[in-house]
Amino acid sequence: MTSGPQDPRSASVRAGAENTAISPWASQQIHDIVDELQRMNRRKASTFSGAILEASAFNILWRLWEGPRTLRELSVELELEQSTVNRQVNAAINHGYVERFAVEGSASKLLRPTEAGYVAFQHDGELRADRLRRVFADLAPGSPEALLHELRAYNDAYDRAVRAEGL
Incomplete structure (x- = not known):
């Protein structure tokens, strides 16, 4: 004996619908921005046909292109654990892309x-x-200059928020 009409949706669908009512996002706009940032984050390990380097080696070389670094400096700049960076650096060394060298007066x-x-x-x-040139050619509406301006502003504001949290 039932007490009323049954919802034709499955329990999991109903639970999903209920979960959206208690969403952690303050608004649909915040949800959509987080979703777009997640899409960007998934691209950080993008593969490129004909690429020589793994993504981690490319990121290490990006930093080293600007000048020599210690392992600790790399881990801070890449925002990764030092053990992770050490493993990635050792792989880059084994492939012949990076070398260690001593500096007088430095441990x-x-x-x-x-x-x-x-x-x-x-x-x-x-x-x-x-x-990126192909993406920018297809970027509409918008421009590479506007994107750079907004990304830089976002990253600066994000860094200030993290510092304010004491992290």
């Missing part, structure tokens, strides 16, 4: 790209730049 060895690392980074950087 820590520094890291720098090898010639092969420079060549691979330039090659893979051009693949990424080519993809």
Whole structure:
């Protein structure tokens, strides 16, 4: 004996519908922004046809392109645990893309790209730049300049919020 009409949706669908009522997002706009940021985040490990480097080696070489770094400096800049960066650096060293070298007066060895690392980074950087040129050509509405302006403003504001939280 039933007490009324049954909802034709399954219990899991009803539970999902109920969960949206208690969503952690303050608004649909916040939800949609988080969704777009998640889409961007999934692209950080994008593959490129003809690429030489793994994504982690590319990211390490990106930092080292600007100048030598210690393992600790890399871990801070990449926002990764030092053990993770150490593993990734060792893989890049084993592939011949990065080398350690001693600096007089410093207990820590520094890291720098090898010639092969420079060549691979330039090659893979051009693949990424080519993809971005194609994306920008199809970016409508909008412009690369506006995107850069808004991304920089967002990242600066995000960094200020994190610092204010004491993290």
